[in-house]
Amino acid sequence: MTEPLQRESLWRRWVVKPVVAQLAQGTTPAKIAQAIAFGVTTGVFPLLGTTTVLALGVGVVLKLNQPVLQVFRELTYPLHLASILLFMRAGESLFGAEHVPLSIPMMMERFFAAPGQFMAEFGMIGLYGVVVWLLLAPLLIGVVFFVSKPLVEKLAKHLNFSKHDA
Secondary structure, rough: OOOOOOOOOHHHHHHHHHHOOOOHHOOOHHHHHHHHHHHHHHHHHOOOHHHHHHHHHHHHHHOOOOHHHHHHHHHHHHHHHHHHHHHHHHHHHHOOOOOOOOHHHHHHHHHHHHHHHHHHHHHHHHHHHHHHHHHHHHHHHHHHHHHHEEEHHHHHHOOOOOOEEE
């Protein structure tokens, strides 16, 4: 009698396997942790539709591991959607700007109906959100890096990958 095939978990398929593949190719745990940190951070950039290109650009400039960077950028998509309004509200507060009624569905509808008008109405609040993101990005990169590095090192050790760096 044959055993039924076990389904691979999404966590293993979308997170663990890409990291293991990069470790097997000789990427160090620190470089993987750096790609994870920048992937998460660019993934919450507060302008809808920009995170893929931003992550690609940052990854090229900093010579980060693109597969890991893009996987973790994509994994943050729910957080990205949830944080857009938070960044914009924080920007309004930071700049003392008038509160603008916002919702993601309303903004998307208005953007697709009239992109130029949308930019005139919401461009500054978007800029405010970007400024808040820029202020918080170094902290987020640091926290994610220092949390993920020991986890990746532990995974590398568990899998007997010997290439580590300090």
